[in-house]
Amino acid sequence: xxxxxxxxxxxxxxxxxxxxxxxxxxxxxxxxxxxxxxxxxxxxxxxxxxxxxxxxxxxxxxxxxxxxxxxxxxxxxxxxxxxxxxxxxxxxxxxxxxxxxxxxxxxxxxxxxxxxxxxxxxxxxxxxxxxxxxxxxxxxxxxxxxxxxxxxxxxxxxxxxxxxxxxxxxxxxxxxxxxxxxxxxxxxxxxxxxxxxxxxxxxxxxxxxxxxxxxxxxxxxxxxxxxxxxxxxxxxxxxxxxxxxxxxxxxxxxxxxxxxxxxxxxxxxxxxxxxxxxxxxxxxxxxxxxxxxxxxxxxxxxxxxxxxxxxxxxxxxxxxxxxxxxxxxxxxxxxxxxxxxxxxxxxxxxxxxxxxxxxxxxxxxxxxxxxxxxxxxxxxxx
Numbered sequence: 240x241x242x243x244x245x246x247x248x249x250x251x252x253x254x255x256x257x258x259x260x261x262x263x264x265x266x267x268x269x270x271x272x273x274x275x276x277x278x279x280x281x282x283x284x285x286x287x288x289x290x291x292x293x294x295x296x297x298x299x300x301x302x303x304x305x306x307x308x309x310x311x312x313x314x315x316x317x318x319x320x321x322x323x324x325x326x327x328x329x330x331x332x333x334x335x336x337x338x339x340x341x342x343x344x345x346x347x348x349x350x351x352x353x354x355x356x357x358x359x360x361x362x363x364x365x366x367x368x369x370x371x372x373x374x375x376x377x378x379x380x381x382x383x384x385x386x387x388x389x390x391x392x393x394x395x396x397x398x399x400x401x402x403x404x405x406x407x408x409x410x411x412x413x414x415x416x417x418x419x420x421x422x423x424x425x426x427x428x429x430x431x432x433x434x435x436x437x438x439x440x441x442x443x444x445x446x447x448x449x450x451x452x453x454x455x456x457x458x459x460x461x462x463x464x465x466x467x468x469x470x471x472x473x474x475x476x477x478x479x480x481x482x483x484x485x486x487x488x489x490x491x492x493x494x495x496x497x498x499x500x501x502x503x504x505x506x507x508x509x510x511x512x513x514x515x516x517x518x519x520x521x522x523x524x525x526x527x528x529x530x531x532x533x534x535x536x537x538x539x540x541x542x543x544x545x546x547x548x549x550x551x552x553x554x555x556x557x558x559x560x561x562x563x564x565x566x567x568x569x570x571x572x573x574x575x576x577x578x579x580x581x582x583x584x585x586x587x588x589x590x591x592x593x594x595x596x597x598x599x600x601x602x603x604x605x606x607x608x609x610x611x612x613x614x615x616x617x618x619x620x621x
Contacts, residue, residue, distance in 0.1 A: 252297035277314035279600035284540030286477035304568035312554035322407030345425035354409035477603035483522035563619030
């Protein structure tokens with residue numbers, strides 16, 4: 240039996256994702272495809288366009304056999320932690336043969352070379368990284384400069400978010416001593432940062448913008464019909480600006496020194512938050528004010544979300560939560576349950592933070608009827 244895994248957000252599911260699935264089936268001859276997918280918030284720390292259960296239905300309807308949820312603390316973290324959470328979870332399933340990911344650089348030797356340096360972290364690399372960070376460079380920039388001392392790695396390889404994730408996936412495989420085989424697929428046509436739909440293969444960013452602008456023809460061009468129908472059936476979408484007053488309240492009831500205990504939120508960013516909050520009138524304006532050469536916009540979004548969720552400890556992988564499975568692939572769920580060396584859940588997660596995040600997401604949608612959806616939503620079978 241040959242089983243391939245994908246790490247994804249499906250925010251939303253589009254033709255590029257379908258291309259990947261079809262290529263896996265054609266080139267790897269996979270019997271099953273498992274996707275490990277972010278929950279209700281993206282890796283950038285922003286709410287996904289539709290909830291995790293709808294996105295699970297999108298994936299299953301287009302050929303994914305089983306969907307696992309990546310817990311919120313991993314799903315909204317840096318590329319390194321995001322990848323570590325996803326790969327560690329897949330590793331503990333004990334049934335994955337291949338890992339497929341889309342990126343601009345599909346030369347496995349180049350990606351593996353960078354991943355090898357990062358997985359070993361030689362003293363010279365660590366010293367260079369530390370010195371660049373002290374100079375006030377952002378972590379991605381500092382890492383890029385430090386890596387260049389160990390090989391001629393093209394700058395564009397380390398500047399693409401998809402390439403960076405690909406490198407982190409391979410690094411995590413090295414660190415775990417995993418036998419899972421990485422399988423990069425070159426992204427077709429669209430670029431991660433594209434904001435417009437130019438063809439039938441478009442970025443998720445472009446599709447979210449098209450949806451918010453009511454550009455149905457663009458959505459129809461670049462999304463499978465079933466995914467588009469699921470998206471169009473949604474009546475309300477999350478409004479990130481609703482987080483502003485929730486954050487305001489959090490700052491009112493929390494002492495400043497307590498925020499220093501929030502996991503992976505820099506103290507200087509906390510100080511900047513307190514200095515700028517009273518001068519802002521919206522959540523996105525506050526994010527703009529906090530974004531700097533040192534702290535990227537994604538870092539700011541993720542940090543504010545951690546403050547809202549009260550995340551104080553680094554994440555660990557303690558269970559495998561299955562969101563959905565295709566009816567005809569139910570054997571795969573049985574195989575997972577018998578082989579995994581962590582508990583396999585088909586109902587609510589163990590993590591109270593994930594339950595809280597789901598409720599927060601529905602609050603942003605003004606959908607109180609969907610509070611505690613992690614308790615009320617049964618395993619999705621299609």
